[in-house]
Amino acid sequence: MNKATRRTVIAGNWKMNMTPSQTKEFIKELAPMVAGKDDCDIVLCVPFVDIAPAVEAAKGTNIKVGAENVHFAKNGAYTGEISAEMLNECGAEYVVIGHSERRQYFGETNETVNQRVKAALEGGLKVILCVGELLAEREQGITEEIVSLQTKIALLDVTAEQLKNVIIAYEPVWAIGTGKTATPEQADEVCGIIRGVIAKLYSAEAAEAFTVQYGGSMNAKNAAELLSKVNVDGGLIGGASLKTADFTVIVDAAQ
Ligand code: 13P
Numbered sequence: 001m002n003k004a005t006r007r008t009v010i011a012g013n014w015k016m017n018m019t020p021s022q023t024k025e026f027i028k029e030l031a032p033m034v035a036g037k038d039d040c041d042i043v044l045c046v047p048f049v050d051i052a053p054a055v056e057a058a059k060g061t062n063i064k065v066g067a068e069n070v071h072f073a074k075n076g077a078y079t080g081e082i083s084a085e086m087l088n089e090c091g092a093e094y095v096v097i098g099h100s101e102r103r104q105y106f107g108e109t110n111e112t113v114n115q116r117v118k119a120a121l122e123g124g125l126k127v128i129l130c131v132g133e134l135l136a137e138r139e140q141g142i143t144e145e146i147v148s149l150q151t152k153i154a155l156l157d158v159t160a161e162q163l164k165n166v167i168i169a170y171e172p173v174w175a176i177g178t179g180k181t182a183t184p185e186q187a188d189e190v191c192g193i194i195r196g197v198i199a200k201l202y203s204a205e206a207a208e209a210f211t212v213q214y215g216g217s218m219n220a221k222n223a224a225e226l227l228s229k230v231n232v233d234g235g236l237i238g239g240a241s242l243k244t245a246d247f248t249v250i251v252d253a254a255q
Helices: 020-034 048-058 084-090 100-105 110-122 135-139 143-154 184-201 204-208 223-227 244-253
Strands: 008-013 040-045 063-067 094-097 126-131 166-170 212-215 234-237
Touching (some): 008 244, 020 048, 020 063, 048 063, 048 084, 084 110, 094 110, 110 143, 135 143, 143 184, 166 184, 184 204, 184 212, 184 223, 223 234, 223 244
Parallel strands (some): 008 040, 008 234, 063 094, 166 212, 212 234
């Protein structure tokens, strides 16, 4: 297993935080702090209304911009929803799909996650697909089954060519926003399980090249150890991505 063959991606997921003006300020401050740190891709996934200001502020920097969700229809009567084409035209390059908060609070299922993944890929976006078990599922010993099922269904009808524009974030639900991080060994184990699913669904080569991030209370203190693990190719960061200093330390840990 050679980690050097894979791209490390450090992505912030801002969730429902930051206004457009705060977004511009944040990126103005962050850009010089991460300039030239090119051993990883640096992505900020931001609320829909922050995308255009973020793209504008990130012009000429190594910061890429993503959205936090996308609808599966091309267009139509879906009040309040946003399409891949809209995101694309605003300059978003990535989109988070299947976050546990969407699954938990907004009725997202493995099937709708799959539909969104396909729509995003057809619309030219790169996908950060989130999978992860609940605390009860970990305690029941079914983590492997849960993340394998989520991964398989999310990737139904996704071609090997399209897979090149997908990365997966392993986010144990019990570690999100709780300050309770998975141990590096737990993160490594489940990221490895996900890579194994990719190998079975596609090929050993595809799995070897596939980026699997860890997410869940990753911060300036624990990032280096998590990222040192062979199967952990980056992070999807919530709280710590809202502070330029903390986010920069995590980017540094990936260099
Ligand atoms: P926290 O880093 O705040 O735990 O959030 C993780 C997350 O949900 C990223 O998508």
